[in-house]
Amino acid sequence: xxxxxxxxxxxxxxxxxxxxxxxxxxxxxxxxxxxxxxxxxxxxxxxxxxxxxxxxxxxxxxxxxxxxxxxxxxxxxxxxxxxxxxxxxxxxxxxxxxxxxxxxxxxxxxxxxxxxxxxxxxxxxxxxxxxxxxxxxxxxxxxxxxxxxxxxxxxxxxxxxxxxxxxxxxxxxxxxxxxxxxxxxxxxxxxxxxxxxxxxxxxxxxxxxxxxxxxxxxxxxxxxxxxxxxxxxxxxxxxxxxxxxxx
Amino acid sequence: xxxxxxxxxxxxxxxxxxxxxxxxxxxxxxxxxxxxxxxxxxxxxxxxxxxxxxxxxxxxxxxxxxxxxxxxxxxxxxxxxxxxxxxxxxxxxxxxxxxxxxxxxxxxxxxxxxxxxxxxxxxxxxxxxxxxxxxxxxxxxxxxxxxxxxxxxxxxxxxxxxxxxxxxxxxxxxxxxxxxxxxxxxxxxxxxxxxxxxxxxxxxxxxxxxxxxxxxxxxxxxxxxxxxxxxxxxxxxxxxxxxxxxxxxxxxxxxxxxxxxxxxxx
Ligand SMILES: NC(=O)c1ccc[n+]([C@@H]2O[C@H](COP(=O)([O-])OP(=O)(O)OC[C@H]3O[C@@H](n4cnc5c(N)ncnc54)[C@H](OP(=O)(O)O)[C@@H]3O)[C@@H](O)[C@H]2O)c1
Numbered sequence: 001x002x003x004x005x006x007x008x009x010x011x012x013x014x015x016x017x018x019x020x021x022x023x024x025x026x027x028x029x030x031x032x033x034x035x036x037x038x039x040x041x042x043x044x045x046x047x048x049x050x051x052x053x054x055x056x057x058x059x060x061x062x063x064x065x066x067x068x069x070x071x072x073x074x075x076x077x078x079x080x081x082x083x084x085x086x087x088x089x090x091x092x093x094x095x096x097x098x099x100x101x102x103x104x105x106x107x108x109x110x111x112x113x114x115x116x117x118x119x120x121x122x123x124x125x126x127x128x129x130x131x132x133x134x135x136x137x138x139x140x141x142x143x144x145x146x147x148x149x150x151x152x153x154x155x156x157x158x159x160x161x162x163x164x165x166x167x168x169x170x171x172x173x174x175x176x177x178x179x180x181x182x183x184x185x186x187x188x189x190x191x192x193x194x195x196x197x198x199x200x201x202x203x204x205x206x207x208x209x210x211x212x213x214x215x216x217x218x219x220x221x222x223x224x225x226x227x228x229x230x231x232x233x234x235x236x237x238x239x240x241x242x243x244x245x246x247x
Numbered sequence: 248x249x250x251x252x253x254x255x256x257x258x259x260x261x262x263x264x265x266x267x268x269x270x271x272x273x274x275x276x277x278x279x280x281x282x283x284x285x286x287x288x289x290x291x292x293x294x295x296x297x298x299x300x301x302x303x304x305x306x307x308x309x310x311x312x313x314x315x316x317x318x319x320x321x322x323x324x325x326x327x328x329x330x331x332x333x334x335x336x337x338x339x340x341x342x343x344x345x346x347x348x349x350x351x352x353x354x355x356x357x358x359x360x361x362x363x364x365x366x367x368x369x370x371x372x373x374x375x376x377x378x379x380x381x382x383x384x385x386x387x388x389x390x391x392x393x394x395x396x397x398x399x400x401x402x403x404x405x406x407x408x409x410x411x412x413x414x415x416x417x418x419x420x421x422x423x424x425x426x427x428x429x430x431x432x433x434x435x436x437x438x439x440x441x442x443x444x445x446x447x448x449x450x451x452x453x454x455x456x457x458x459x460x461x462x463x464x465x466x467x468x469x470x471x472x473x474x475x476x477x478x479x480x481x482x483x484x485x486x487x488x489x490x491x492x493x494x495x496x497x498x499x500x501x502x503x504x505x506x507x508x509x510x511x512x513x
Pocket of ligand 1 (some may be wrong): 035036138185
């Protein structure tokens with residue numbers, strides 16, 4: 001059987017790298033997208049090649065509907081139909097609402113929320129026609145609980161799940177599932193760069209499991225959601241946060 | 248005044264049929280629509296000064312103001328496009344010069360552009376996200392600093408049951424309305440020590456012109472799907488808002504209150 005094609009946006013980032021490599025290990029043909037401003041994509045691809053991963057990679061500005069359209073068409077031509085989409089690209093522009101500018105708001109809305117529209121729009125018709133598809137939208141615990149200094153990010157990530165549920169209803173009979181995952185604190189470079197005393201005194205005490213999540217654990221959840229066994233899971237928001245926020 | 252004193256004063260005043268002790272300035276975006284009108288009326292009856300927002304050049308403005316006046320309700324109108332940041336900035340500049348600082352903000356303006364995701368254009372997406380979600384940034388930005396400085400404020404964001412449960416044909420609207428709740432919870436944390444509360448109200452189907460315009464058979468189907476077997480009255484939404492902006496509701500923040508006749512419980 002031909003390998004299923006999975007596109008992971010922001011696939012070279014902290015979570016992205018684990019998602020792409022573990023999905024490749026699990027037998028998917030993984031296509032990685034990176035942002036147009038990414039200057040390190042060549043060395044990343046070389047490093048991956050050294051580890052035995054031959055990824056197709058495309059620069060895709062997820063903020064631009066046109067660019068998503070053009071690149072997804074190119075991907076389908078060169079790599080085959082897109083069966084799985086992981087909307088993982090995201091940014092933060094943290095600051096209190098008091099200091100937040102319109103630009104900080106717009107940048108976060110565009111990259112985290114509008115991007116889900118821009119990318120999903122390109123692949124959904126094909127998934128529906130072929131009667132099989134998986135879309136996994138990466139949100140955050142902070143979309144669920146709200147976070148100080150993240151009015152923009154909390155809004156965008158919460159919005160993602162509204163989108164997930166509505167679209168899940170529309171395509172529920174077509175073999176396509178749409179789900180949201182909401183990671184808590186995951187030990188990516190970004191998070192492990194936080195000074196140890198702050199991690200120990202401020203962050204870990206909020207997490208009942210008592211540690212950060214591993215990026216591999218996020219990848220594992222995504223691989224489960226892509227599986228045949230997960231066909232009944234749709235419109236769900238799966239928390240993966242070590243018990244930090246339950247509801 | 249301490250919280251308990253304020254609540255007691257309030258109880259005393261309302262018990263003898265007086266208007267509340269603290270008269271506040273209220274701004275309701277989309278204030279001339281179905282739910283917006285009910286909110287304006289309700290908060291005016293509570294003794295507050297009301298400003299209803301509407302789009303620049305809104306043709307029913309005078310008619311609406313006339314109808315309010317006829318019922319003895321005094322409200323002001325302010326024109327601005329909530330989807331546009333600069334338009335909001337100048338609208339609130341005007342509002343402040345006429346009625347002073349806004350103490351209570353109800354983000355109620357919203358639109359729908361329903362279509363299957365399959366047919367949805369980028370325009371449909373952007374319009375709904377801008378008017379329902381970005382508007383909350385554009386408008387709240389204009390008033391929240393004043394609220395925290397004065398140590399009192401109420402922000403109520405009108406979301407929808409469809410944000411909570413998702414709705415066929417509304418990927419854009421469900422996303423925008425769900426985003427509002429994320430925003431509310433984050434802002435609630437930032438201003439929690441400043442006497443400002445931020446909450447979301449999620450109505451189900453409300454008897455507004457919008458819903459009454461739906462074909463009778465379809466409407467009957469909708470009503471049949473509601474455990475309570477009827478639509479909500481706009482006044483019932485307004486009552487929840489009136490409670491949330493009262494003194495007594497000062498401990499409620501970051502909450503989302505469903506008002507949906509049992510349609511979706513969580
Ligand atoms: N790490 C955590 O603890 C955590 C927790 C909860 C949720 N999340 C979510 O998980 C996802 C991945 O986060 P991460 O920790 O892996 O962060 P990251 O390393 O910064 O990765 C984010 C990725 O987004 C891509 N991106 C940003 N703007 C883009 C644009 N305009 N067009 C295309 N791609 C763009 C970046 O691509 P380039 O690298 O090519 O520039 C980057 O790979 C994000 O959605 C984040 O919000 C993370």
